Amino acid sequence: MNENAVDLPFRTLVPWLVERYGRPVHRVALDAGSSCPNRDGTKGFGGCTYCDVEGSGTGALKSGADLARQLEVGLKRIARRDPDVGAIAYFQSYSNTYVPIARLREVLAVVEARLGSTHPPIVAVSVATRPDTLSEDALDVLAELARKTDVWIELGLETADDAVQRAIRRFHTLRDFEDAAARVKARGLLLVGHAILGLPGDGREGARRTAQALAAAGCDGVKVHHLMILRRTQMEKAWRNGELEVLDEVTYVSWLADFVELLAPEQILHRINGDSPAEDLLAPHWAAHKNDLRARLVAEFARRGTRQGSTHSPVNAAARVSET
Numbered sequence: 430m431n432e433n434a435v436d437l438p439f440r441t442l443v444p445w446l447v448e449r450y451g452r453p454v455h456r457v458a459l460d461a462g463s464s465c466p467n468r469d470g471t472k473g474f475g476g477c478t479y480c481d482v483e484g485s486g487t488g489a490l491k492s493g494a495d496l497a498r499q500l501e502v503g504l505k506r507i508a509r510r511d512p513d514v515g516a517i518a519y520f521q522s523y524s525n526t527y528v529p530i531a532r533l534r535e536v537l538a539v540v541e542a543r544l545g546s547t548h549p550p551i552v553a554v555s556v557a558t559r560p561d562t563l564s565e566d567a568l569d570v571l572a573e574l575a576r577k578t579d580v581w582i583e584l585g586l587e588t589a590d591d592a593v594q595r596a597i598r599r600f601h602t603l604r605d606f607e608d609a610a611a612r613v614k615a616r617g618l619l620l621v622g623h624a625i626l627g628l629p630g631d632g633r634e635g636a637r638r639t640a641q642a643l644a645a646a647g648c649d650g651v652k653v654h655h656l657m658i659l660r661r662t663q664m665e666k667a668w669r670n671g672e673l674e675v676l677d678e679v680t681y682v683s684w685l686a687d688f689v690e691l692l693a694p695e696q697i698l699h700r701i702n703g704d705s706p707a708e709d710l711l712a713p714h715w716a717a718h719k720n721d722l723r724a725r726l727v728a729e730f731a732r733r734g735t736r737q738g739s740t741h742s743p744v745n746a747a748a749r750v751s752e753t
């Protein structure tokens with residue numbers, strides 16, 4: 430399905446990127462060697478129960494590549510695929526603002542020094558982090574960079590239910606997310622919120638509450654995927670013991686449609702599917718190709734006669750904020 434040629438019932442990333450940057454844009458994933466308070470004992474040990482031991486990392490750091498080299502290799506790789514693209518320098522692994530400010534400056538300086546002089550051009554910097562590791566000092570540094578290029582902050586919410594957050598050992602709260610999101614927006618940075626549907630104990634209502642929270646926070650972009658069981662995670666054991674179930678594809682598409690209906694019409698869906706190396710994925714195995722899943726979601730909206738934003742209510746979203 431060509432998302433540029435079809436009037437989809439939801440907003441997708443590629444047309445927005447072309448509109449904003451005047452060209453298709455690809456990510457260059459960078460590993461700054463950051464850590465995570467859920468692994469070093471500050472909040473917990475062992476990480477979130479669904480996170481693999483690499484911390485959803487790019488593997489670049491393991492390969493020993495320094496950042497400048499990672500960037501150079503990544504830019505060459507995307508230019509080989511399409512010479513007319515732009516690049517997003519994407520600090521993906523772990524919690525990238527969970528470092529001393531001097532280190533954050535040092536990391537961002539590697540990209541900043543190359544702005545305007547690379548091919549493909551770097552059009553934005555995207556920084557993934559946890560809501561409880563985004564200090565005002567870190568935001569100062571990021572806002573400074575935003576005077577020169579777009580800065581996206583990717584914040585994991587995953588679920589709006591604090592009890593589920595504790596059960597999956599994520600150890601931050603919805604309030605942490607709302608607070609961090611408001612501070613990102615106040616600095617004029619672009620905000621991308623993450624959600625996982627099908628976390629144990631969250632259910633269909635949980636998916637709906639999470640969508641409302643992401644809408645209320647004013648996320649510019651949303652990434653959502655189904656719960657995946659990966660090797661070397663705490664969930665692997667529970668799943669092997671039959672204590673944990675994952676969503677089948679029909680259920681996921683149905684919950685996803687609920688979720689997207691509750692988002693605001695202008696929010697951009699960066700992703701609706703999971704993405705993990707096949708050798709690490711234990712379940713579910715339906716994990717459809719991105720375009721298949723998109724076609725199924727389109728069909729679900731056609732069946733319902735709805736689209737993104739159909740059940741969105743700015744009033745409910747505002748109420749959601751005032752409850753906390």
Ligand code: SF4
Pocket residue numbers: 465466467468475476477480481484485522523524559599
């Ligand atoms: S998912 Fe993120 S916050 Fe959780 S353990 Fe992995 S890197 Fe840390």
